[in-house]
Amino acid sequence: MALLSTIVTITGPRAAGKTTLAQRLLQYPEFVRVPTITTRPPRLGEINAKILSDGSAVGDYFFMTSTAVQELMNAQNKLMSVALRDGYIYATNTEVIDAIIKCGKSPVVILGEEGLSEVGDYCKQNDIQHVAAFIEIDEVLAFSRMLGRYIENDKNTPQENKPEMRE
Secondary structure, three states, rough: OOOOOOEEEEEOOOOHHHHHHHHHHHHOOEEEEEOOOEOOOOOOOOOOOOOOEEEEEEOOOEEEOOHHHHHHHHHOOOOOEEEEEOEEEEEEEHHHHHHHHOOOOOOOEEEOOHHHHHHHHHHOOOEEEEEEEEOOOOHHHHHHHHHHHHHHHHHHHHHHOOOOOOO
């Protein structure tokens, strides 16, 4: 059983298996994934996230406009682990973490390496325990996984939304 007021972070490079590890942890009801905020468009099958009254989360990401994310960034202590990847903003909303903890559950945060120290600082400031897992991956395997994602996304992207190819 998880301790109350414990944040679990799963960190590693792209395609390391962070989401797979989190899915295994989330089989236990005391753990709830913290959906990440992103400005990127949803991939096929992804849905906008929400936190339910029992502290559980449904959906993949909080899909937001850049303006909405900027407003949260301007509000004090609303976002942490803000990162820019492939031209899109990714961030963790501290209000979501607090809501999950208030429901007696342990938030599970999946993030890139750049956000780990910020989560640690947040935990220290708010007297929250922090358990961190870092996943390493072979570069060739990571490349293979990312290539597979690219091919899958490309197959599911309507032609009118694809960038124009130039010679």
